[in-house]
Structures are given as structure tokens and as C-alpha cells.
Amino acid sequence: MSWCNVGDLNRPKVHFFIHKYLLNQILSCCDVVNLAYFNSLDKCHCKQIVKLNKSAILTNIKKLWCLHKPTYHGSSWDYSHGSDTHSVCLATFTAWCNSHLRKAGTQIENIEEDFRDGLKLMLLLEVISGERLAKPERGKMRVHKISNVNKALDFIASKGVKLVSIGAEEIVDGNAKMTLGMIWTIILRFAIQDISVEETSAKEGLLLWCQRKTAPYKNVNIQNFHISWKDGLGFCALIHRHRPELIDYGKLRKDDPMTNLNTAFDVAEKYLDIPKMLDAEDIVGTARPDEKAIMTYVSSFYHAFSGAQKAETAANRICKVLAVNQENEQLMEDYEKLASDLLEWIRRTIPWLENRLPENTMQAMQQKLEDFRDYRRLHKPPKVQEKCQLEINFNTLQTKLRLSNRPAFMPSEGKMVSDINNAWGSLEGAEKGYEEWLLNEIRRLERLDHLAEKFRQKAAIHEAWTEGKEEMLQKRDYETASLSDIKALLKKHEAFESDLAAHQDRVEQIAAIAQELNELDYYDSPSVNARCQRICDQWDALGALTQKRSEALQRTEKLLETIDQLYLEFAKRAAPFNNWMEGAMEDLQDTFIVHTIEEIQGLSTAHEQFKATLPEADKERLAILGIHNEIAKIVQTYHVNMAGTNPYTTINPQEINAKWDKVRQLVPQRDQALIEEHARQQNNERLRRQFANQANVIGPWIQNKMEEIGRISIEMHGTLEDQLTHLRQYEKSIVNYKPKIDQLEGDHQLIQEALIFDNKHTNYTMEHIRVGWEQLLTTIARTINEIENQILTRDAKGISQEQLNEFRASFNHFDRDHSGTLGAEEFKACLISLGFDIANDAQGENEFSRIMSIVDPNRMGIVTFQAFIDFMSRETADTDTADQVMASFKVLAGDKNYILADELRRELPPDQADYCIARMAPYCGPDAVPGALDYMSFSTALYGESDL
């Protein structure tokens, strides 16, 4: 930056330049708090501050300018200083020069020698001033050196420094005094003169700066540029004031100047980029340090610390001015932006409002209306506000510019307020009538939608109704239908026809609606028309099909009725005929069981009669088959698919024929069977007669014999022995009769094999004969046995023949059925007749029971004559036979209770004696002797008794 170029501060352009060039630097160093404060202020406050700061900045810049005007007060080198001072100055100046030259990448060793050619001098000036000097001469000649030194001196002179008595020749010649004087002049002009605090001289300014900066440090008192700095605390305080982190000031002591000075110089060299210009010893070791050297050193500190700060202060003030401009520029930009946006929005919106192409659907139109409503409610109002704000902003900006003496704002082309107003006008124009158009269009669409919906609904209903109707009408169901089905189908079809007629109205309505839709220019007219056409075509087709079906149904009905009539006739005649055939078959196959010739002859006669009816039946059969053939012919001729069979009967011609064949087959079979049966019956009759002839002889013979035997046993002629002889003869004659029985058995076997169960020629069956024969045999055997037993009984019991006869007479008397046995009651009566007193009370009953248990031990309920005689002989003779035997033995034993073997052998025949000895148990009584036998127990045992 060069303050020299800061020209007329009143010109805004320059102002702007400063801003652009410095803003970043200033801002980076600027007091952050200050900026923040500045930014946080509202606009109202801001204006005041801007006002104040603007003038303050201008004032300060003016001041700065004045201060930096090249004013030179003392340019002559003070030679009054001693050589010490001179060498100190030499080192300080060299260091100062090097601190600047190193920025250009060079150094000097000897200040008196190294500036002689003028090149490094020019370089130094360029670094210090930041400006370019005239191009140096490259030659090594003296004239070149003088020229270059002069250029440097001219530049210094151009900065308002009067270089009194310093000529180029002296510098080129290496005049030390001249050279140092020139350097001091440069230092004063460029390092110290810049330091100005409240319009004091450069030196005073530097001093005042030092005093103000060190004021807070009580042990530092700067009054000059020599002894005040001897203790080094001044340098340390200056550093600590600005960079407190570099020096621990509290630890420093006033009485240790060496440490203080070295600390300050080292820190400055290391952190502040200030080269070491003085040695601590140089300061401490002298009573009064060199003023110029100290000033040069301190000025370096000043530049290090204060340079930026000053720029800050200035920049802060400038900044405020710039902020106004910035704000205005922002306002201008905002205006431009807002205007552009608004215009863009208008530009976009107008075509949308001008678009009056109608939408096809209600929904789309309503969406449009919705959009328009959104536009009016949501989108346009903020734009209205924006437009208003734009005008306000424009006016505000212009006022501000006028007040701050700035040129008026001129918006870019086409973004004038008037432009915006024009555009807005167009927008309103486009908007006008849009809503009305929308509503009209919606109304139209509504009507169309309504009509179209009506059309669709009616069409849908109609289509749903017609759905499958064609198929139904084309159905050939009547071909397989029965008559009743056909009648039902006809009724159904009639119903359908009336249904169809009823639908005429709907079809007409559909056509009318389609027409209206066409007239109203419905967007989807083509599809409506196509659908309408389809419906109409289908309607015509349905009509034609209906007619066709009606005819077909009627024709079929007529055919089926004829067939039905035939079926009925068939059924009417087939049923009885079938029944007749079944009956005939049944009769023909009827297994007859006949037992007589008469019966078989009757069957033959009936069969002959039946055969006579066959030709008539065959005629009937053919007639029935004729009916069936007629039906078949009709079916074939008219192609009636008679799926159903004859509904009136299950009988079919095949069945009739099969049965007829069967009947015809059965007739000769029957003939044969009848002939066979006739022969069999004749044979049977012969067998019957054969059997009967014999049986009729044998039966009476057996009966006769039985009676004779009965008579013999009952009549009791002669003695029992006579009877026995007589019976034995009888038995012999009976046994001799056996072959006749065997022959009869043979005949009977034949009869049984011929399955003859009856025989009218005789009342005797084989079983009768057999029973009779067996009875005869058993009777004769039993009778013989009875007689024998009676003989035994009579002999054993000593019953007389008279007594026996008496018993017999009594027995026979009560044996009323001549069975040869007596029942209990008969027996009782018999006993009573023989004098037994059996009272009709409990005791009598008891007595009779006892008797019955004896005569009928097996409880058969009957009493045989033998048992009767046994009982009577027991009852009438000695009642206790065992006792009798015992008494007899007692007699033999000589009244002893036992008997000896010798006694038995002596008294009885040898075998009977042995029998007794073998069976008699030894006698165990108290009076027993060896060999004693118990005849008592033996006696009782003989009768099945024992005394216990």
C-alpha cells in the first residue's frame, strides 16, 4: 500500500479501491469484538454509526495524509558523537539495513563500502518504500555508480526529503560520514517519520508512543532515547505490552540490565523479526547510549507492534464507510434478484393462464381449478407482496443513495419498476377470464361425464344382460330334450322374448345417449360409438337368433309330440304284451310237482291251449315293433336326438324280442317236460299200486297178529307154559313173514327214489308197516319174556297160577288202553281193587309214593305187569326177602350170628356153597370164631341192602 496514491478522498471510486485492496488484511487484524458489535447493530443504529464513522474515517485519513507528508526537520548527520557512538551507529544501521535487504535476498557487510555502487541502495529503497525505482545502470564504471546513487538520492528527494550536502560522488567514494548520514536520513524518513502520535514531531511521536505503551509498567519511565533505556526494562515492557506471552515480565529485575536487554533483544530477534541492532554491553557499558541507535531500534519495535494497529484503526473507519456501500450494493443486488425472480415467475405463469385447452376428464379439469385456486390463494399473494416490497425497496434505496450523496440506482435493462408493472399487468390480463373458462369447462365436462356414465351404466347393464344370451339362443339343447323339456324350453323362450322386447327401450336409450355425446363432442366418442354399435349389432343378432330358436323349438315340439304319442302307444301295448310274455315264461318254466296222471294231463291241456294263442301274440309283437320302427324312422328323418328313452315304459324292442325268443324256446322244452312227467307219473302209479297191493296184505296181517298176541297174553288160556309154547309158534310164523316185509321195503325204496309221497291206493305207509312190524316183533318177544318172567316169579314167589291169573285180570282190567302198562292212577286203582288200603290223605299218599318207588324205580310214571307182579308177590308173600334169607342162614348156622364154610358146604350144593364162601365177608362180631362168615351182610347185599 502506498499512502502516496491516496488522492481525493471524496471520490467514491477511491474509497472503493481502498476497500478492495485492504479489506481482507484489515478484517483479519481488526478488533473482532468491534466487528461483531458493528454487525449486530440494527439498520437504524447502523446509519448513525455509519454517519459518524464516515466523517471520523475521513478525518483520520486526512490526518494520516498530513502526517505522512514528506516533511523533513533534521537531515544533517550529527557528528558530535564519539567513535564509540559511531561504531554503535554503524552496527545498528547495518543491522537495520540488513533487516530490510534480506527481504530482497541480500545482505551488506560494510555499510560504508557496500552502498558505493548504488545498486543495493536502490534495492533498499525499493524494499522500504514498496515502490519501483528507475532501472539501475548495469555498468561497473564510476559514472554508472554515480548515476545509480543519484537515482536513489532522487527517489529520496522525491519523498520530500531535502538531502543537504549529500552528493552522489561522496557516497561512491565511500565517504563514511556521508553514507551514514544518508542512511539516517532514510531511517528517519521511512522508519521514524511514520510514527506520529497526535501531531507531534517524529521523535516526540515515538517518545510519546513509548511513554503510553510503558505507562502500566511502574518501574519503567521513558523520558528520552538514551538513559531511559539503559536498564533494558523499557524494551521488555514494550514487548510484554504487545506480546505478553513472550516475556515473563514479573521476573525481571531493574538491577540486572544485561539480562533484561539480552532477553528483549533475543526475543525481538527470534519472534518479532527485529534484528539485533545493539549489544547489551554497548548500552550498559556507556553512560549515555547512542540516541540514534536507540531510536532506530525502538522504531523497529514501533513498526513491529504499531504498524498493523494503525492500519487497523484506519481500516475500521474505512470499513464503516464501505459497509454503507456494501449495504447499498446488497440492496441493489436484492432488487435485481427480486425483480428477476418476479419477472421470471410472471413470464412462467402467463402461458399457464393463457392455456385454454380443455382437459378430457373432469378430474383433470378439477385439478386445473385446484391449481388455479392454489395459484390465487398460495402462489400469487406472496408475489403481490414481493412486488410491493420491490417498490418499497427501490424507493428506500434511492432515498439512501441520495442522502449519502451517492449516485442514484439505475436497475439493469428491463428491470425497471415500470417494466415490472407492465409484466404484472399482462399477468392480470391473462388471469382474467381464466376461472370463468375453467368453471364453464367443468360444467360441460360434468354434463358429459354424467351422460357418459349414464351411457356406460346402461351399456354395462345391457351387456351384462346380453352376456351369454347369444350362446343360450344358439344352444341346441332342444335336440336332446324330452317333450316336457321342450315345453319348458318353449315357455322359457316365450319369457325370454318378452324380456327381449322389454329391453328394446334400453337399447334405444343407449343409442340416444351415444348420439347426444357425439353432439356434445365428448372426447371419448369413438369408443362410445363403437360400444353403441356393438350393442346395436348384438341386439339385431339376438332378435334373429330368438326367431330362429323359436322356430326350432316349435318344430321340435311337434316332432316330439308325435314321437311321444307313438311312445305312449308302444308303452300301452308293450306293457301288457311284456307282462303276458313274462307270465308265459314263468308258466313255461314253472316247475310242476304233480302226483297224478290227471294233474299232468291237465297241465298238457293248458299248454296246448297256450300254444294256440302264440300266433295271435306274435301278431301283437310285430305290431308293437312296428310302432317302434315308426319312431326310429321319425328320429332318423328329422334328426331328433332322442337322448331320452321311452318315458312311459322301460320295455324296449330288444327285450321284447329276447323274451319272445325265450318264450318260443320254452314251448318245446315244456312239451318235452310234460311228456317226461307223464311217463314218470305212469311209472309212479305202477309203483304205488305194487306197494299198495302188498301193504294192504301185510298191514292187516300185522294187525291181526298183534291182536292175537294180545289175546294170548291177556286171555291166559291154559298155563303159562302153554301160553309160552303158543307164543313161540307165533314168533316163528312172524319171523318167517320177514321176506314179505323186505320186499315191501324194496318197493318202498323205489317209491322214495321216484319221490312219491302219497299213495291213494293204500292207507299203509312203510313207516306204519315198519312200526307195526317192529311192534309185532317186540310185542311177541316181550310177551314171551313176560310169560317167562311170570313163570319165574310164580316159581320164585310161590305164587299160584290162580293168584297170577287174578293179578293179571286186575292189571288187564285197569289197563284200559291195553298198553300192557298201568299209569300211576290206574295202578293206584288197581292196588285199591286188590285190597291195598291207600287212604286219600297225606299218609296214604306217602304210602303210595313208597310203592311207586319200588314198582317204578326209574320214575317213568308207568308200571309194567312184571313190576306189578314183583310188587304183589313181595307184598303178598314175605315182605322182607333179605330178612327171610338171613333167617334161613341163621337156621343153617345153628342160630349163630355167623356161619362157617363147612356149614355152608354141608348144607348147600357145592357151587352155591362156594359162591357164598367167596362172597361172604368175615364176621367181626364179639362172638366171632376163626373162619366165621357174615351171612347177614351177605343176605342184605343180595337184595341191594345193607344194615348199618
Added chain:
Amino acid sequence: MSAYTVSLPGPGPWGFRLQGGKDFNMPLTISRITPGSKAAQGNLIQGDVIVAIDGVSTEGMTHLEAQNKIKMANYNLALTMAKFISLVVILQEIIVPVFTPAVV
């Protein structure tokens, strides 16, 4: 047939005569009772049938088996007796009505 039990104190002789048995085709019957004997005192009735001896059924028993069985009883003799109710009575009831029509 009503049954009753007679217990005769032993030992024998018991004083009754046994008759019948399977081998005689006749039920085991008390055929005689000796007057004043244990059997007479024990209410044994002549003509009644012995059903069981000392609890053993007499069915299928021969005369000798029954005799031995009674002889074996040294102490008490327990006889289960059946009152001889004539089968005739039963037969009358059953058979007579059948015969009756024949009689008439």
C-alpha cells in the same frame, strides 16, 4: 323235593338199612329203621332218599361205595336227606292233563 340234614352221633352201628345205588338202578334209600336206634332217635324217616353223605353227593354212587362211605364215618354221620315226594304226584300234574282227552 325238600331236603333236610340228619346228624347222627358216632360211632356206628347207626340202626338203619340202606337200599339201592347206581348198580341197583335205584336211589340210595333208607329201607328200614331199627326201633330205639341212633337212626330212630335222629328223626331219620324210612323211605327217604340219601342225597349226600358227609357232604359228598350220592349221585352216581354204587351201593358198596355208599356203604363204605357210611362205614368210614367214625364220629358223626351227616346225611343230607330228600323227602321222598313221589314223582307220581309231579307226573300226575304233568301227564294227566295230557291223557285226559284220551280218557274222555
